[in-house]
Amino acid sequence: MTDFAATKTRFHLPDGVIYLDGNSLGPLPKDAPARMDRVMRDEWGELLITGWNKAGWMAQPARVGDRIARLIGAEPGSVVMGDTLSIKVYQALASALDLAVTDRKVILSDSGNFPSDLYMAEGLIRSLDRGYELRVVTPEDIEANITDDIAVTLITEVDYRTGRLHDMNRLTAKAHAHGVVTVWDLAHTAGATQVELAACQADFAVGCTYKYLNGGPGAPAFIYVAPRHADRVRPALSGWLGHDAPFAFEQSYRPGAGIERMRVGTPPVLALAALESALDVWDETDMATIRARSQQLTALFIEQVERRCPMLELATPRDPRERGSQVSFRFENGYAAMQALIARGVIGDFRAPDIMRFGFTPLYIDDQDVIRAAEILQDVMDNKLWDHPDYMTRQAVT
Numbered sequence: 233m234t235d236f237a238a239t240k241t242r243f244h245l246p247d248g249v250i251y252l253d254g255n256s257l258g259p260l261p262k263d264a265p266a267r268m269d270r271v272m273r274d275e276w277g278e279l280l281i282t283g284w285n286k287a288g289w290m291a292q293p294a295r296v297g298d299r300i301a302r303l304i305g306a307e308p309g310s311v312v313m314g315d316t317l318s319i320k321v322y323q324a325l326a327s328a329l330d331l332a333v334t335d336r337k338v339i340l341s342d343s344g345n346f347p348s349d350l351y352m353a354e355g356l357i358r359s360l361d362r363g364y365e366l367r368v369v370t371p372e373d374i375e376a377n378i379t380d381d382i383a384v385t386l387i388t389e390v391d392y393r394t395g396r397l398h399d400m401n402r403l404t405a406k407a408h409a410h411g412v413v414t415v416w417d418l419a420h421t422a423g424a425t426q427v428e429l430a431a432c433q434a435d436f437a438v439g440c441t442y443k444y445l446n447g448g449p450g451a452p453a454f455i456y457v458a459p460r461h462a463d464r465v466r467p468a469l470s471g472w473l474g475h476d477a478p479f480a481f482e483q484s485y486r487p488g489a490g491i492e493r494m495r496v497g498t499p500p501v502l503a504l505a506a507l508e509s510a511l512d513v514w515d516e517t518d519m520a521t522i523r524a525r526s527q528q529l530t531a532l533f534i535e536q537v538e539r540r541c542p543m544l545e546l547a548t549p550r551d552p553r554e555r556g557s558q559v560s561f562r563f564e565n566g567y568a569a570m571q572a573l574i575a576r577g578v579i580g581d582f583r584a585p586d587i588m589r590f591g592f593t594p595l596y597i598d599d600q601d602v603i604r605a606a607e608i609l610q611d612v613m614d615n616k617l618w619d620h621p622d623y624m625t626r627q628a629v630t
């Protein structure tokens with residue numbers, strides 16, 4: 233049992249706002265400013281450089297990684313923090329290609345993947361210059377395309393536009409049956425759906441912590457390497473903090489033990505402090521409970537919006553087992569409608585060409601929020617409140 237009324241009080245939510253964009257950037261945990269203030273004044277301020285040892289800054293990436301591991305069904309000691317998700321995608325993919333069957337040249341992904349993952353794959357292929365090909369199929373066609381010519385799959389479990397959820401167990405099992413190495417992007421999974429990386433024998437996984445995990449803008453990413461591979465992988469980004477003995481300052485790289493070798497450079501100590509405050513709230517729950525509650529909230533929103541707004545077309549799978557923790561509707565004036573909604577205190581976002589996207593996070597969203605958001609959306613749609621010049625100009629960040 234999780235007391236969701238209590239977890240809701242742990243976040244700062246501006247008055248009058250219903251926040252349905254935690255799938256892009258989670259809200260501020262109320263304890264985070266005091267914690268960051270403490271880390272800055274008591275640790276950075278007083279300990280200066282001795283903070284690396286006395287305050288445990290150097291061990292923080294693995295310590296925080298273990299807290300994330302619990303939420304993604306990973307083994308202790310298999311997750312480490314640092315860098316951005318795009319960097320972690322590159323690292324995981326490079327190491328996966330290194331483990332893959334040598335004469336296979338295809339990286340398989342799908343058109344529901346976030347563009348940065350595809351861009352990073354393109355960049356890696358260019359720099360390796362070994363004839364790799366990025367094959368991008370539709371999400372529905374991924375399974376059929378896992379065949380004996382594939383080296384690595386690079387799949388984001390939850391589609392950022394539609395919320396469609398891949399079956400990680402089934403796809404991983406099929407990949408292994410064909411000798412394919414798997415890289416899973418958990419950006420829209422961590423804190424949103426229940427995954428069991430260890431149980432499904434995933435090879436590599438990566439994810440960010442600023443969405444459902446509420447670590448704050450620019451919060452560091454994480455990387456998972458299955459313990460059976462961790463001492464074999466050869467990091468492409470061989471930075472000094474992934475070295476076996478960083479402070480020996482040897483001239484040549486020797487990989488550190490296990491997951492430590494996936495570290496690159498200096499840990500973002502202040503950002504990790506904010507993330508730790510966010511993870512304190514996660515200590516009060518577990519992913520099975522979150523998943524069940526998230527499915528109720530998304531189902532309620534779909535039912536409410538379909539009844540009130542027949543002009544919106546559901547883009548998210550209706551079966552709760554086939555979606556993540558977001559609901560998307562298609563509407564040709566979706567950008568303007570989202571701006572009108574935001575002006576009325578309901579914050580979601582828009583993804584081109586026509587997707588209105590809403591994220592549901594049981595830690596601070598309840599049934600009343602869902603119903604009220606649907607009522608306001610109905611007002612926007614019934615009264616064409618989106619048809620206003622202020623809502624037509626696209627902002628730089630949407």
Ligand SMILES: Cc1ncc(COP(=O)(O)O)c(C=O)c1O
Nearest residue numbers: 316317318346348388417419440
């Ligand atoms: C699936 C996925 N991959 C990669 C990224 C890029 O992450 P970052 O900006 O942290 O590198 C995002 C979101 O921005 C994402 O949703």
Ligand SMILES: Nc1c(O)cccc1C(=O)C[C@H](N)C(=O)O
Nearest residue numbers: 255256257346392419583629630
């Ligand atoms: N990472 C973001 C950012 O730095 C600014 C604005 C939005 C984002 C996002 O997270 C985009 C996100 N991956 C998405 O699902 O659309």
